[in-house]
Structure formats: C-alpha cells, structure tokens
Amino acid sequence: MISDYFGFAVGNLFHRRLRSWLTIIGIFIGIAAVVALVSLSQGMQDAIGNIFASLGSDRVLITPKGMTGPPGTETTSSRLYVTDLDVVKKTKGVKEAAGYLSRILPAKFGSQTKYPLVAGLPTDAGLSVFTSLGQFATVEGRMLKSGDKYKVIVGYQLAKETGGTFKKPVTIGKSVYINGYKFEVIGIRKPIGSAMFDTQVIIPLETMREITGIQNELSTINAMANAGASPNALADAIKKDLRKSRGLKEGNEDFDAQTSEQLRQLVSSIIGIIQAVIIGIAAISLLVGGIGIMNTMYTAVLERTNEIGIMKAIGAKNSDVLLIFVIESGMLGLVGGLLGVGTGVALSKTVEFVAYLIWQTPLISANFPWWLILGALGFSFSIGTISGIWPAYQASKMQPVKALRYE
Amino acid sequence: MKKNHTVIKLSDVWKIYKMGEINVNALSGLDLDVQHGEFIAIMGPSGSGKSTAMNLVGCLDLPSKGNIWLEDKNIAHMHESSLAQIRGRKIGFVFQKFNLLGTLTALENVMLPMIFQGASAEKRKKRATELLSLVGLGDRINHKPSEMSGGQQQRVAIARALANDPEVILADEPTGNLDSKSGDIIINFLKDLHEKENKTIIVVTHDQNIAEHAEKIYHLRDGKILSIEKGRKHKR
Numbered sequence: 001m002i003s004d005y006f007g008f009a010v011g012n013l014f015h016r017r018l019r020s021w022l023t024i025i026g027i028f029i030g031i032a033a034v035v036a037l038v039s040l041s042q043g044m045q046d047a048i049g050n051i052f053a054s055l056g057s058d059r060v061l062i063t064p065k066g067m068t069g070p071p072g073t074e075t076t077s078s079r080l081y082v083t084d085l086d087v088v089k090k091t092k093g094v095k096e097a098a099g100y101l102s103r104i105l106p107a108k109f110g111s112q113t114k115y116p117l118v119a120g121l122p123t124d125a126g127l128s129v130f131t132s133l134g135q136f137a138t139v140e141g142r143m144l145k146s147g148d149k150y151k152v153i154v155g156y157q158l159a160k161e162t163g164g165t166f167k168k169p170v171t172i173g174k175s176v177y178i179n180g181y182k183f184e185v186i187g188i189r190k191p192i193g194s195a196m197f198d199t200q201v202i203i204p205l206e207t208m209r210e211i212t213g214i215q216n217e218l219s220t221i222n223a224m225a226n227a228g229a230s231p232n233a234l235a236d237a238i239k240k241d242l243r244k245s246r247g248l249k250e251g252n253e254d255f256d257a258q259t260s261e262q263l264r265q266l267v268s269s270i271i272g273i274i275q276a277v278i279i280g281i282a283a284i285s286l287l288v289g290g291i292g293i294m295n296t297m298y299t300a301v302l303e304r305t306n307e308i309g310i311m312k313a314i315g316a317k318n319s320d321v322l323l324i325f326v327i328e329s330g331m332l333g334l335v336g337g338l339l340g341v342g343t344g345v346a347l348s349k350t351v352e353f354v355a356y357l358i359w360q361t362p363l364i365s366a367n368f369p370w371w372l373i374l375g376a377l378g379f380s381f382s383i384g385t386i387s388g389i390w391p392a393y394q395a396s397k398m399q400p401v402k403a404l405r406y407e
Numbered sequence: 408m409k410k411n412h413t414v415i416k417l418s419d420v421w422k423i424y425k426m427g428e429i430n431v432n433a434l435s436g437l438d439l440d441v442q443h444g445e446f447i448a449i450m451g452p453s454g455s456g457k458s459t460a461m462n463l464v465g466c467l468d469l470p471s472k473g474n475i476w477l478e479d480k481n482i483a484h485m486h487e488s489s490l491a492q493i494r495g496r497k498i499g500f501v502f503q504k505f506n507l508l509g510t511l512t513a514l515e516n517v518m519l520p521m522i523f524q525g526a527s528a529e530k531r532k533k534r535a536t537e538l539l540s541l542v543g544l545g546d547r548i549n550h551k552p553s554e555m556s557g558g559q560q561q562r563v564a565i566a567r568a569l570a571n572d573p574e575v576i577l578a579d580e581p582t583g584n585l586d587s588k589s590g591d592i593i594i595n596f597l598k599d600l601h602e603k604e605n606k607t608i609i610v611v612t613h614d615q616n617i618a619e620h621a622e623k624i625y626h627l628r629d630g631k632i633l634s635i636e637k638g639r640k641h642k643r
Contacts (some may be wrong), residue, residue, distance in 0.1 A: 004522050015510045020626065310506045313467060315495015315523040317488040401468045404506070
C-alpha cells in the first residue's frame with residue numbers, strides 16, 4: 001500500500017513538473033552547499049590532521065607564547081634561548097631535543113628577490129630530531145649534514161617551474177642569495193601540502209646565526225619523548241622545568257609546550273566552529289526551502305480538493321490521504337537532497353581539482369564521510385515530510401461532500 | 408437471491424444547514440427503505456434535497472437528526488474513517504462528472520478502491536483488468552482519462568464502482584454529461600448489473616426518461632418524499 005502511495009507521489013510530481021522542479025531547487029541549493037562546504041572543511045581537517053601527524057605524535061613543541069603566525073613572524077617580546085634548550089634536554093623523559101631559528105629573509109634568485117621563511121636547522125646531533133620526521137625528506141638532492149655551511153634546501157613550491165616562487169625553477173647546484181649571502185642549493189623538499197612548509201628554505205643553524213647576527217635565540221624547540229612515554233605528561237614536565245629556570249609562576253608562562261595532538265585538536269576545534277557556522281547558514285536556506293515545499297503542498301491540497309473528495313468517496317481513510325500527501329512532500333525533499341548531494345560532491349571535487357592544479361596542495365581536498373551523505377539525504381527527506389505534515393493534515397480532515405463539490 | 412432484506416434504511420432523517428442566522432432544512436424527516444437487489448430512482452427539482460439524500464445514502468455525510476442503517480449498522484454517528492471503510496466496501500459511486508483521477512490510467516483508477524481496502528497488487532490488477540474488459544475497455548486500460556471520451560470515462564467509473572464488489576451502486580446523474588447514445592450505454596450497464604448481478608442500484612436524476620428504467624421512482628420535494636411511482640420501462 002505504501003509503495004502504491006510512493007507511485008502516486010512520483011506520478012503527481014511529474015504531472016506538475018515545473019512546480020515540482022522549482023520546489024526541489026529550494027532544497028537542492030541548501031543541500032548542495034552543505035555537502036560541498038562540509039566535505040571541503042572535512043577534507044581540510046583531515047589534511048591538517050595528517051600534517052600534525054607528520055610533526056610526530058611523540059613530540060612536544062615549545063614556542064614563545066602568543067605566537068600567532070609561522071615561526072619567525074611572532075609579535076611577542078618573549079623569546080626562547082639556547083639555555084632553554086639545555087633545560088628541555090635535561091628534563092626527565094626527553095630522549096632528544098633540538099631547536100631551530102627562523103626568520104623571514106630576502107632571497108634573491110636570478111634577478112628576483114622574494115621573502116621566504118628561512119629556518120636554520122642544527123647540523124649537529126640535534127638534526128636527527130627533525131630529519132626523523134617525514135616532512136624533511138627531499139625529492140631531489142639531500143638534506144643537511146654535519147659540517148654543511150652556506151648550503152640550502154628549498155621547499156617544493158618555491159623550487160618548481162610553473163607557479164613557483166621564482167620565474168625560473170630552482171635546481172640543484174644553483175646559487176641563491178639569502179640576506180645577501182651566497183648559498184648553494186643542495187636539495188629540494190618533498191611537497192607537504194601547506195604553503196608555509198612548501199615555500200620554506202632550510203639552511204644550517206650556524207650559518208643562520210652568521211648571516212643574521214642573532215645569537216642564542218631559538219624560534220621553536222622540538223622535544224622527542226622516550227619510547228612509550230606520554231607526550232602530554234612530558235609537555236607538563238617541560239613546562240614545569242622551564243617555569244623554574246625562567247622564574248615564572250604557573251599560569252604566567254611566556255611560552256607554550258604542546259604536543260602535536262594538542263595542536264591538532266586546537267585547529268580541529270577552529271575548523272569545527274567554521275563548520276558549525278557554515279551549517280547554520282545552510283540551515284537557513286534549507287528552512288526557506290522547507291517553506292517552499294509547504295507552500296507547494298498547500299497549493300497541491302487546494303488544487304486537488306476534488307481529488308481528495310473522490311479518494312474519500314471510494315474508501316480512502318483520513319490516514320490514507322494524510323500519508324499520500326506526506327509522502328509526496330517527502331519525495332520533494334528527498335529528490336532535492338539526492339540532486340543536492342550529487343551537485344555538492346561534484347562541486348567540491350571540482351574545487352579540489354582546481355586547487356590541486358593551482359597550488360598542488362592536498363590541504364584543499366573533499367572528503368565525504370558517510371554521515372554527511374546519509375545525513376543530507378535523511379535531513380532533506382525530513383524537511384519535506386515535516387513541511388508537508390500540516391497541509392496533508394488539512395487535506396485529510398476535509399469533508400468528502402465539501403471536497404467533492406469543490407471546483 | 409431474495410429481495411427481502413433491507414440494505415439501506417433512512418428513518419426520520421433531517422439535514423439542517425445554517426446559513427448565517429437562518430436554518431435551512433435540506434431534508435425534513437426523510438424515510439427511505441432500499442431492499443437488496445432493488446433498482447430505485449430518486450427524482451426531484453433542484454433544491455428538493457436529492458443531492459443531500461444521495462450524500463447521506465452514500466455515507467458521504469452525516470444527518471443532523473435521525474438514523475441511517477446500512478444493513479444492520481447505524482452509521483448516523485460514525486467517525487469519518489469508519490465511514491470511509493464502509494463506503495469503500497459496500498458502495499460504488501458513479502458521478503455525473505466521472506470523477507476519475509487525471510494522473511492515473513484507467514487501470515490505476517479502477518485499482519484505487521482496492522488499494523484502500525488493502526488488496527494485493529496481483530489481485531487488484533487481475534480484477535481491474537477483468538472489470539475494464541466487462542465495460543468494453545479491455546484495450547484502453549493504459550489510457551488516461553484525458554485520452555478518453557466522456558462515455559468511456561463513465562464506463563471506467565462504473566468499473567471502478569464495481570472494484571470492491573459492493574452491494575450498492577449509487578449513481579448521481581450518471582448520464583448528465585453524456586450524449587444520449589453514451590447515456591444509453593451507461594443505463595444499460597446499470598440495468599445489467601441489476602438484472603444479472605442482482606446489485607442494488609440507486610440513481611439520482613432529474614431526467615424522467617432515465618428514472619423510468621427503475622423499479623421505483625421516489626419523487627422528492629422540500630426534503631421529503633412526495634410520491635412513489637413504478638418505472639414504466641422496468642421489466643421483470
């Protein structure tokens with residue numbers, strides 16, 4: 001019986017094709033927007049998760065407090081020093097720790113000058129703290145090694161030919177002038193998927209101090225936990241030791257010591273807020289779409305008053321009439337949802353593709369978790385159904401005699 | 408089958424409509440007793456209450472006062488959904504305007520009353536096809552009403568009225584929108600149903616020629632039965 005009612009619904013929607021489509025568009029736009037935007041922000045969240053995973057799950061990152069941008073662009077007056085690294089190294093539970101210094105510096109290649117983020121990495125034993133993370137692998141040439149001076153490893157995005165930082169590709173053996181000093185390109189980093197890392201250049205820390213004159217300071221300290229130790233507990237231990245050495249009280253730290261998991265959660269929660277705002281805006285459009293369905297169903301009920309009378313005369317109960325109209329309006333929602341999901345998927349996949357063509361970044365990618373697809377379909381069907389309940393109830397309550405007389 | 412049991416009985420039925428301040432009596436104490444297998448006609452000028460009477464006999468409306476028995480059930484105070492079930496099973500309607508659903512094919516229109524009674528898809532299709540063949544439309548089962556003539560549409564309506572094998576066929580001006588030739592075909596169908604299937608036929612009409620086919624003609628005036636006469640064209 002229910003399947004017959006679905007048949008009626010499809011027949012009626014086809015019978016009033018233009019109006020059905022216009023109504024469906026009202027739902028379709030909202031669902032397409034939700035699916036496209038949520039899948040992209042979900043993709044971004046997953047990609048950022050991967051980047052933080054590449055920072056190492058056993059790591060604690062120590063940075064000056066209030067760091068709002070990439071290392072080297074901080075606006076706070078607090079600094080980290082080599083002495084802090086010594087404290088961190090001595091903290092119980094730390095297997096190895098190292099720090100790097102980074103600044104934005106002019107880099108001249110050919111006749112062009114650009115301002116990449118330059119990171120000075122240690123070439124002593126501390127180098128392994130960084131190179132043991134996958135993100136420091138090279139696609140060409142090699143990474144820094146002990147004894148290197150005035151050598152540079154450039155980011156993938158910075159080096160590449162089309163869409164790169166410079167007009168000409170930066171290749172192994174070429175010279176780049178950083179802060180006026182000549183450096184030899186010895187390696188090109190593999191793409192990470194973040195503009196920050198992919199346009200970065202890496203030079204030895206000692207050389208960095210020579211060309212900038214900045215002694216003793218470090219931008220970030222990276223501490224590796226002993227195998228099996230909890231990074232969160234280690235972060236607390238490091239905080240405690242650093243507070244002591246810097247003479248600070250708890251709660252007044254001028255530095256942060258966070259695990260990559262904590263950082264990932266922070267970014268996740270920011271994306272979560274953005275997602276909630278997007279869904280909120282889309283919900284308004286869906287509400288409007290729902291009102292569109294309600295309007296269409298009212299018109300349909302009025303238009304088919306005579307039909308309702310006939311159905312009642314030949315034995316349709318109130319509940320049959322109610323069901324017929326509710327299913328019809330649910331179908332309006334569901335068709336809108338199906339088209340919306342299809343369009344949303346196509347839209348976000350297009351954005352992903354275009355973004356990859358332009359930036360080669362996996363950061364803008366579309367992920368479609370099952371809850372998004374099923375949720376969108378279920379929600380659109382529910383909107384249709386709920387919008388149809390009141391018109392359908394009105395239809396079901398019609399008196400057969402009056403309905404039959406209606407012209 | 409014998410004719411000695413009452414199918415529909417109206418006793419002292421009143422239908423009062425409120426028109427602003429005044430009460431209008433559409434029916435004022437109507438008594439009617441329809442026996443099983445009877446063919447009756449209800450006649451009367453407009454305003455005589457014949458439409459109201461037909462709505463009450465067809466369980467489409469409830470009386471303001473009085474009782475209506477359908478077989479042994481008093482339907483005067485029944486709930487609309489129970490009435491719908493009774494209508495669907497016991498009464499087949501044939502309307503002046505055919506009242507087919509325009510979005511459905513002839514076959515689907517005939518199957519509709521069976522859907523509301525919960526018949527299986529297979530059974531519905533079989534019976535609807537048989538009924539459409541019976542009314543001479545076996546080759547048009549997949550046509551929509553808009554693709555058929557008035558006479559054909561009314562035959563689909565008769566097939567639909569028979570779908571649940573009801574005891575009573577209630578026809579409201581069944582030939583009103585038809586030319587005389589198509590009208591004759593419809594009347595002959597109703598007569599056949601009466602004679603061969605022993606169905607109870609109630610025709611509401613203002614056309615004396617149609618009424619003459621009935622066994623009994625009830626003349627209505629001012630919401631009451633004025634007179635009862637025998638149909639001259641009725642044989643049996």
